[in-house]
Amino acid sequence: MSYTTEIEKKEKSKVLVKVSVPFSEVEAKKEKAFQELAKNIEVDGFRKGNVPENVLKEKISDKMLLERASQEVINEIFPEIIQKNELKMIGYPKINVTKLAPNEDMEFTIELSVYPEIELGDYKKFIEGVKFEKKEATDEDLKKLEENILNLVNQQREKEGKEKLTELNDEVTKLVSPFETVAEFREQMKKDLVKQSEYESSLKFRSDIADRLIENIKFDVPEILVEAEAEKIIAQQKDDVMKHNVKWEEYLKTLGKTENDLKKEYYPDAEKRAKLEIILKEIFKKEGLKISKEEADKQVEQIKAVHKDVDEENIRLYVENILINEEVMKFLEKLVKEKN
Secondary structure, three states: OOOEEEEEEEOOOEEEEEEEEOHHHHHOOHHHHHHHHHOOOOOOOOOOOOOOHHHHHHHOOHHHHHHHHHHHHHHHHHHHHHHHOOOOEEEEEEEEEEEOOOOOOEEEEEEEEEOOOOOOOOHHHHOOOOOOOOOOOOHHHHHHHHHHHHHHHHHHHHHOOOOOOOOOOHHHHHHHOOOOOHHHHHHHHHHHHHHHHHHHHHHHHHHHHHHHHHHHOOOOOOHHHHHHHHHHHHHHHHHHHHHOOOOHHHHHHHHOOOHHHHHHHHHHHHHHHHHHHHHHHHHHHHOOOOOOHHHHHHHHHHHHHHOOOOOHHHHHHHHHHHHHHHHHHHHHHHHHHHHO
8 A cells, every 4th residue: 555654753752653645545445444334334124234235325424434444544554654664662552534535645643652762871881889888787776676566565555554564575575476585586676677777778779770870871751651650659559558448539638639649749750760661671682681481480370379360461571571670680780799
């Protein structure tokens, strides 16, 4: 089929494609359009799909026929336009017929979001100098943890009309933990604090690496991906709120905001998250990194066992995305530590 296209790149990784098709191509689709319309025409006295052609012609107007023929044209050339112009489409396109009249070229536009063109540059240099600062678990941290536990215990004792405690003892330890003595409980708390400190140190290290990449690698982040990340943040917040037996609508009322207001507030963070996702995927490809198929299969099966109604392909995409991000971050951490 003959047609011409004009490609216009817009902000936020959007593309506008203007398409012009000779009327002869639209005319050539009229017979198919007629047959497709005929399938759904209902006339009293005839079974659907068995209406005589002369009756159908009375029911199907020239306008209906032209509009259906234009749709047939779009259906045929749309995939070809995307492929020929190497447009890495994200989400669904907006297609708008701007000109459709007898004996005149048909015109329509395709507006779509595309995967951004990204230059990583010397990304290894960008992350040089990031420091791994190990956070130590201190006696003060242990003291605060014990105070928190003691406060919870005393809140319950107060409800029961019992005297408040000034410090943990073996009796209370048995009630709030699997340990027999305060000494054993305190030893376990120390170990837990060390693990928590190590986790927070690693989290901070990764966050600093990510910030350097986001700051130095410039490209337009597709709006559709930012919106998706904002939706994820909202979904997580909803889940957290519901875990505390609070209705989402009531929570929004206490904030004096709508869900849309809240989502807009999250856009800056959502944009950073979307940008980092793209950067990590590009590094993954550039460095030829791999993820374990066995690990992916294992995690997919674990999620399927809990979420039986979720499509397996979506689960796999989710799992693979997490494993890719983890593999890249481990690669970057090692890179930075070797430089230091």
